[in-house]
Amino acid sequence: MMALSPNLAYLESEAIHIIRDGFAEAKRPVVLFSGGKDSTVLAHLVLRAFYPAPPPIPLLHVDSTWEFREVVEFRDRFARNHGFDLVVKANEEGRRQNINPFEHGDTYTTMMRTDPLKAALTDGGYDVIFGGARRDEEASRAKERIASVRNANHGWEPRNQRPELWRSYNWRLGKGQSIRAYPISNWTEHDLWTYIRMREIELAPLYFAADRPVVVRDGLRLVVDDDARMQWRDGETPTMEKVRFRTLGCWPVTGADPSDADHIDAVMYETLTSGMSERRGRVSDSGSLERQKRDGYF
Missing domain, CATH: 3.40.50.620 (HUPs)
Incomplete structure (x- = not known):
């Protein structure tokens, strides 16, 4: 340490x-x-x-x-x-x-x-x-x-x-x-x-990039955490993408980011060089x- x-x-x-x-x-x-x-x-x-x-x-x-x-x-x-x-x-x-x-x-x-x-x-x-x-x-x-x-x-x-x-x-x-x-x-x-x-400090795994099922909706990448509860739109089909989250909320209204940052140093570099707000992916903040x-x- x-x-x-x-x-x-x-x-x-x-x-x-x-x-x-x-x-x-x-x-x-x-x-x-x-x-x-x-x-x-x-x-x-x-x-x-x-x-x-x-x-x-x-x-x-x-x-x-x-x-x-x-x-x-x-x-x-x-x-x-x-x-x-x-x-x-x-x-x-x-x-x-x-x-x-x-x-x-x-x-x-x-x-x-x-x-x-x-x-x-x-x-x-x-x-x-x-x-x-x-x-x-x-x-x-x-x-x-x-x-x-x-x-x-x-x-x-x-x-x-x-x-x-x-x-x-x-x-x-x-x-x-x-x-x-x-x-x-x-x-x-x-x-x-x-x-x-x-x-x-150990964090929830969602902060680190991994292959996850994603649909793109209204400009946001939504990870389909439970396909049985997902309310699908016409023509939507999830695809596997390597993504991670910068902020966490409820899964239907929190956007993920495309990323290869799967360890702490890569996450830090990616996060701290970003010019975007960490809460930009929160639909609930609209x-x-x-x-x-x-x-x-x-």
Whole structure:
């Protein structure tokens, strides 16, 4: 394992400080875990924050019911190998109604992601919720505080956020309030990938190029993760292409990139020389992420 650069060592120290600080003030903390690279790095920082003790904070995964199978397998393996308690929440009524990303758009995001997240947080009584969002990902996330206050309905109001000076975070909560805490807020995508390499962190296999069944739809390469649930258009036939993902979401609405990068150094080179946003392949980002966040989304 390589030594961290001064910048990465500082970011790691800052993140661990935030995790320990929030944990000390929390009654019921939880870590949001999607199985993506950001939440995986966050979970590793939790491990480092409390080593050699087992992790004292559970992982919470909101299962949209349209997750990549490799992500679900990685999620379960990661929690088991590192001693995390894992809580999985899904909207079973939405599953019965076959609410899906092909037909239901924003309704799908609300019913299958936002609503079960809010229900899981309420049912679990979680007051400090650690997430892996970074400010450089998207404009509305750049407005977030590291300790971001949510109202009793888990909604976000940017104008009600508190000042944060000199790494001092305000964890006090009013009635019904909770805090979404973002320990890697100040990290860039470059920082994240460099840290993953230096700390030898295992990621979900979808970040690495492999032959996968693909259809090209509306300019995006969609990997057909479950052909029985795929809603085919006339004339569509999947073809095998070597592709990988730069960001992970629900498989029917997340585009893959053609790539030969099947190991960490090649992925880093390809990612860090790209001039495109890492979230450009997220169809679900085509609407207002800020509006979704105000309603209680991640």
